[in-house]
Amino acid sequence: MMMTFNVATAPDALPGKILVIGGGFAGFWAALAARRVAGTRAEVTLVSPEPVLQIRPRLYEARPETLGVDLLPHLRRVAVAFTRGEATGLDPAARAVTLAGGERLFYDRLIVATGSRMRRPPMPGAATAFSVDTQAEAMAFDRRLREIANDVAEPAIAVIGAGFTGIELALELRDRLIAHEADGAAERARIILIDRADVVGPELGPGPRPVIEAALADARVELRLGATVRALAADRVSFADDSVLAADAVVLATGMAAAPFAGVIPGARDTLGRVIVDAALRVPGAPEIFVAGDAAAADTGDGHPALQSCQHAGQLGRVAGENAARDLIGEAPVPYRQLRYVTCLDLGRSGAVVTEGWERRVEKTGSAAKAMKRLINTQIIYPPADGTAEALLAGSRTDIIERVGGLDVEAA
Numbered sequence: 312m313m314m315t316f317n318v319a320t321a322p323d324a325l326p327g328k329i330l331v332i333g334g335g336f337a338g339f340w341a342a343l344a345a346r347r348v349a350g351t352r353a354e355v356t357l358v359s360p361e362p363v364l365q366i367r368p369r370l371y372e373a374r375p376e377t378l379g380v381d382l383l384p385h386l387r388r389v390a391v392a393f394t395r396g397e398a399t400g401l402d403p404a405a406r407a408v409t410l411a412g413g414e415r416l417f418y419d420r421l422i423v424a425t426g427s428r429m430r431r432p433p434m435p436g437a438a439t440a441f442s443v444d445t446q447a448e449a450m451a452f453d454r455r456l457r458e459i460a461n462d463v464a465e466p467a468i469a470v471i472g473a474g475f476t477g478i479e480l481a482l483e484l485r486d487r488l489i490a491h492e493a494d495g496a497a498e499r500a501r502i503i504l505i506d507r508a509d510v511v512g513p514e515l516g517p518g519p520r521p522v523i524e525a526a527l528a529d530a531r532v533e534l535r536l537g538a539t540v541r542a543l544a545a546d547r548v549s550f551a552d553d554s555v556l557a558a559d560a561v562v563l564a565t566g567m568a569a570a571p572f573a574g575v576i577p578g579a580r581d582t583l584g585r586v587i588v589d590a591a592l593r594v595p596g597a598p599e600i601f602v603a604g605d606a607a608a609a610d611t612g613d614g615h616p617a618l619q620s621c622q623h624a625g626q627l628g629r630v631a632g633e634n635a636a637r638d639l640i641g642e643a644p645v646p647y648r649q650l651r652y653v654t655c656l657d658l659g660r661s662g663a664v665v666t667e668g669w670e671r672r673v674e675k676t677g678s679a680a681k682a683m684k685r686l687i688n689t690q691i692i693y694p695p696a697d698g699t700a701e702a703l704l705a706g707s708r709t710d711i712i713e714r715v716g717g718l719d720v721e722a723a
């Protein structure tokens with residue numbers, strides 16, 4: 312039986328307003344954690360352009376139109392209100408956020424969870440390139456893939472950026488073309504992975520690199536490394552050495568930076584535009600504002616910076632939500648600590664690679680790693696399947712990595 316958290320029975324027990332901006336992994340879990348800790352002592356409202364959790368970690372996959380979760384039933388069950396809108400301004404003195412339409416929303420505690428956006432490189436023609444940063448962008452790219460699979464005899468697809476996303480996308484492309492195609496062109500397709508770095512996955516370090524390189528070779532992904540791109544067009548990539556690569560689609564995977572709203576928060580930012588927060592995820596100098604997810608520059612508790620990753624975003628959200636509520640009801644905050652760090656990279660037909668620790672020791676490869684990737688991508692990062700209020704509130708307590716680590720995942 313579905314359980315619903317009922318604050319309506321105690322309307323006069325709502326002394327404070329907690330406002331969460333952003334309906335991604337950080338904002339969703341922040342709202343639930345705020346509700347769990349504040350109980351009936353706060354009104355909790357989530358603001359986002361759409362009430363949809365975009366499953367961004369899966370947007371390199373086929374069928375991106377299926378990769379969004381309707382948040383409204385979940386929020387309703389725990390009495391979190393939803394307001395559709397884009398926050399554009401902040402008045403810390405008045406404790407008010409302004410939405411794009413001019414509406415002002417007041418808060419006692421604010422949680423900023425506005426996430427990140429892909430950094431489109433500042434070069435001529437960059438706007439013509441595809442990306443898989445949002446569900447809408449991934450769907451536009453998927454439509455182009457379908458056209459290519461059916462209309463082009465020898466397709467060429469250029470992926471720019473050989474980091475996490477670029478590698479996962481490049482390794483998925485041939486099978487995605489096959490899924491769309493009419494006449495076998497996919498096997499002839501050229502997939503070209505381009506980076507200015509001399510190695511693939513520079514930020515992943517040397518540990519998993521041999522496994523990644525082998526997967527790219529097996530998938531016949533051509534590498535163009537140490538290559539500086541000068542300009543883009545819908546049908547070509549122009550390099551600094553004056554060479555030109557003709558392409559049927561150019562797709563960018565050039566890294567992420569904090570979304571613009573982080574820029575209006577008072578205080579210092581890091582090089583990714585993230586707001587620097589203290590151990591309680593509070594903005595120094597603006598104690599009623601907390602920041603979580605890809606918008607926050609936080610220390611994991613052992614000197615490592617939290618990454619712009621789902622793994623960190625969910626837990627940052629849980630702690631920010633808990634602390635906003637604790638602060639509101641007069642309890643001391645808890646420190647954000649996330650000492651375990653695991654990477655799981657999809658390698659297409661070659662399975663996946665799982666690493667442990669910040670030095671990224673390879674722990675699993677092939678089908679064992681793929682089973683873990685599947686579990687993460689189809690269950691772990693989703694709201695709990697049974698969707699009761701109890702499960703939602705309990706989920707706002709559990710670190711995602713504890714859920715992965717607690718499961719002995721075997722190859723499917």
Ligand SMILES: Cc1cc2nc3c(=O)[nH]c(=O)nc-3n(C[C@H](O)[C@H](O)[C@H](O)COP(=O)(O)OP(=O)(O)OC[C@H]3O[C@@H](n4cnc5c(N)ncnc54)[C@H](O)[C@@H]3O)c2cc1C
Pocket residue numbers: 332333334335336337338358359360361363365366367368369370371396397398399424425426427428443444445475476570571572603604605606618619620621622623624625655
């Ligand atoms: C293709 C791809 C693959 C990835 N793969 C992985 C992976 O394998 N593992 C991993 O850990 N991470 C991965 N990531 C990163 C991961 O998706 C992000 O770190 C995560 O989504 C961050 O969560 P978040 O809630 O902070 O931000 P987001 O998911 O960016 O959500 C932010 C939310 O805020 C809303 N918003 C933004 N601005 C405003 C505003 N002004 N007003 C109101 N609402 C606003 C947005 O619409 C969105 O709903 C991947 C990302 C991409 C794009």
